[in-house]
Amino acid sequence: MTKGSHYTAEDSRRWVAEPPKKGYRSDFERDRARVLHSSALRRLGAKTQVVAPDTDDFVRTRLTHSLEVAQVGRELGRVLGCDPDVVDAACLSHDLGHPPFGHNGESALNEIAHRIGGFEGNAQTLRLLTRLEPKVLDAEGRPAGLNLTRASLDAACKYPWTAPDAPLVHGQRTSKFGAYEDDLAIFEWIREGAPAGRSCLEAQIMDLSDDIAYSVHDVEDAIVAGKFQLRWMANPDHRARVVGYTQQWYLPHSDPEGIDAALARLEATPVWVLEADGSRKSMAALKNMTSQLIGRFCDSALGLTRAAFGDAPLTRYAAQVVVPEETVMEIAVMKGLATTFVMTTDHRQPIYERQREVLHALVTALSATGDRHLEPMFAADWRAAEDEAARLRVVIDQVASLTDSSALAWYERLVGSLPSLW
Template sequence: MTAPDAQRWLTEPAKDSGYGRTPYQRDRARVLHSAGFRRLASKTQVHTAGSDDFLRTRLTHSLEVAQISREMGARLGCDPDVVDVAGLAHDLGHPPFGHNGEHALDEVAQPCGGFEGNAQTLRVLTRLEAKVPGAGLNLTRASLDACAKYPWPRKPGYPKFGVYADDRPVFDWMHPADLGERRCLEAQVMDWADDVAYSVHDVEDGVHGGYLTLRPLLHDPDERAALCADVAATYSDEPPDALAAALEQLLADPAVAPVADYDGTFAAQVVLKRMTSILTGRFVASAVGATQSRYGNGPVRRYDADLIVPRTVRNQCALLKGMALRYVMRTRAAEDWYDQQRTILVELVHALVRTPERLDLVFGPLHAAAGSDAAALRVVIDQVASLTDHAAVAWHRTLVAART
């Protein structure tokens, strides 16, 4: 790493705690000890947080992404703490109720530029967390850049972006214009670790919860074709025939096929966990091996290299995401509670716009200092996005339901 990589948005006094920690180890500690990180324990991953002791929350998912990122990054020669920070922090901006909540807030936040979980993560890290006034956690340039999955502003027709208009100053400091939309290697490692974790683990959770079984895919060619069509339309640029070949390999894998007989017993859970471990290890090792084949076995970091993921592995990861979408998320989306989640967040935003005095002691002063209606709405969105699932329900009950 270079001296500019270790710079912070606001210069801090030298600190000597006797530990001899690197700037990136300090970054990791700041994320781990942040309020936003703690709140992930009660935020939805796929299933509502607290609905089942087995299922993952945003917190457990983030810990898993950090572990995968750290090991994969270390094998490539990245600074392990930088990729660890990115894994821990990548979901800090996600609101209550997972992607369902994200879509609801994006709709109601249109007058102030919309809402996107990754852009909100940058805002949390650089503005909203209570560590350094005016700079959030005041992480180093390298750690912030590693968190940038989508280093560009909102673009027409493209739902993913990484910065709101009023956060451009710190974004441009972190990611200079001459880099364009290129991502640093650490961000690519985190992004692949995220894909691996949630594709494999969402399938594991779906099988365990009884939402997903592999039997139809093993025995019904039409169902396999329908899944491939779903994936081609949602998660992949590959044609369905290429996905079909990858799916055939995946279902024939001796670590995957036995999961079709899952019955919840201890022995079945061992089989399910074996599949999870083998697929995770394979997806990571394939990316590391392909990247080292192109760039050599020496350390690579920042903008020296791009992560290479073999086509078949990327297709299999996309197929797992498609299984979670087709058999879990769409099932949940049909539930009344799914619609209620969106209603809760939208109505809560409207209620706080009408009664900003109900904002908490962090966001109330920010709202009072807002210089425009759009800026004031952004503060309300920040408040609602910060809430856990349970807190959003409680706030809605107090501010909305009790008045109707």
């Protein structure tokens, strides 16, 4: 059993048994270190969060976003009684499976992989942690990824089900899932003894921290990048668009009046920055706003969770995170601001089309040339694949591992001149 008396020996168990290690670190501290030193985490530094990483020195990448999520999650977990390193490792891991070009790239690869079970960033994260990232091999020489403990892997499972078992949400089956069918063995091992379809407390903290961090920071990035100002919300047309996109993308079963009220609550806070002009004073005010809003959202969730489950240390399946409905709506409104003024603007649509074109062409080119252009690890996987479907999954793994810039470089090398807009 690792440090932290509320975790068991089964929580600390690894898929591939490792010799006992001497030293001052717990099993969970080793998990966090393995993720922090992984090549998959480093690659997030060149992957799109919302604004492309090569457009501005200030904007967040998926790496800086993951570090910020880990900071929020670690503190939330510590206050509730979780091992901070379990939560930290899960937060650092949560975006590892995202391909080039953000959610647009994820959508493109899902289209390409539809006949082999699709592509899902969270399922790809599990695949990286348990198979693709080089660290540990089993006795037969098969890859075991980073070989994290059961508790840390479970904490990284945001959607603890496979695609066929995905639950119904408001009458529709969710498209999100956490494991591919050919990763079922390790997934079932991770989930031994867990309630079906329920994520552990540490995973719920990771999920909430992700929502909080990107809802606030994406707005900050968009303002600094000159995409919009919060004073625009005084314009009825702009305000209606934000309310509409918030409802369409994040709160489809909420009424517009409730969403507008959530925006009004945020506007009434003393830290709301109507306009940032790039001066040091305005930038400090903007940074203070992001900090205070993160605290606002965290405090509300901590208060309601403690009210529901008491003051004892909470871990694994002893409790669930409880978030007030008003906070859920305020977080969604922050997401809606970035969606309205960054992700859905007309000038972005041709770029999204070119990004999808690049990924489709890369998969086609690599599939047609066998293992010739694959990196050595993926080439070995391709040669070991048993059928065409397994080989396509290897190609998808390779393309998903690329950064935004390396995907473009591979396209130029394997296909030809980049599509217009690049």
